[in-house]
Amino acid sequence: MKQIDDIDLDIEEKFDIVEELDIGRRSYELLNDEQRAIVDEFMNRISNPDGKVAFYFLSGPGGSGTTFVISKIVHLIRGMKKKVSTMAFTGIAATLLPGGRTMNNRFGLNLDMSNSKIGPSSKAWTELENIDMFICDEAPMIHKRALSTIDLKLKEIMKSNIDFGGKIMLMAGDFRQTLPIQNRDARKFFVSFRFRRFSWIFDDFRFVSCFV
Numbered sequence: 494m495k496q497i498d499d500i501d502l503d504i505e506e507k508f509d510i511v512e513e514l515d516i517g518r519r520s521y522e523l524l525n526d527e528q529r530a531i532v533d534e535f536m537n538r539i540s541n542p543d544g545k546v547a548f549y550f551l552s553g554p555g556g557s558g559t560t561f562v563i564s565k566i567v568h569l570i571r572g573m574k575k576k577v578s579t580m581a582f583t584g585i586a587a588t589l590l591p592g593g594r595t596m597n598n599r600f601g602l603n604l605d606m607s608n609s610k611i612g613p614s615s616k617a618w619t620e621l622e623n624i625d626m627f628i629c630d631e632a633p634m635i636h637k638r639a640l641s642t643i644d645l646k647l648k649e650i651m652k653s654n655i656d657f658g659g660k661i662m663l664m665a666g667d668f669r670q671t672l673p674i675q676n677r678d679a680r681k682f683f684v685s686f687r688f689r690r691f692s693w694i695f696d697d698f699r700f701v702s703c704f705v
Contacts, residue, residue, distance in 0.1 A: 508571055508592075510571060513568050516572075517565060517572050520565045521569070528558060531701050534701070535626075535663065536566075548656070548657070549701060550665070551663060552665070554667055560589050560665075564591055566628070567579055567591045567592070567628065576625050577626045577628060578599060578626070579591060579628045580594050580628070580630075581595065581631045582629075582630075582634040582635055583631060583634070586630050587630075589630075596639065600642070600646060602642060606639040606642055608642060621646070622651065624660065626663065628663045629663070629664050631665075631666050632664035632665060634666070644656060644657050644658075664698070
């Protein structure tokens with residue numbers, strides 16, 4: 494079995510649209526009222542794009558159902574013939590998501606996350622260009638340098654000055670549990686690398702709370 498980061502960047506996952514829509518509709522019935530409201534909001538947003546910035550942060554403590562809700566959103570979006578990319582900071586978390594990959598793999602980030610190796614002639618470039626929505630779990634673990642690199646890459650691909658190239662972004666996680674991974678630094682340095690320190694984008698996120 495391949496490791497998450499061994500997956501070819503140019504391979505796009507195949508799935509049956511009718512089956513995805515059926516799974517999404519059936520699993521929608523399993524959601525509670527709060528979770529349905531979250532899913533409804535995302536479905537409305539992706540069904541009616543207006544070209545405006547669309548950043549969301551789905552928050553909730555461990556066991557609150559964020560990953561469960563994400564999986565339902567993915568199936569429904571696929572059933573709408575839209576393209577969604579799921580990822581997480583770590584490989585273990587990525588395996589819990591439909592079609593999940595690590596963030597480094599999805600965007601071809603180098604080791605210090607300061608650059609992306611994805612070029613205009615690659616299929617990965619075309620994939621990123623065609624994706625309607627990006628979903629990233631464990632977002633509080635993301636180093637702000639990685640977010641900056643992803644932001645610049647999507648702007649380059651989409652030929653746009655809008656943050657993240659105007660893509661719909663859904664981040665998820667629990668700020669009470671995780672901090673970015675940084676080798677041999679004190680806590681004050683960990684905090685300075687946090688996702689929330691990426692304030693010029695963070696302030697534009699709409700926060701949605703998820704509870705079982």
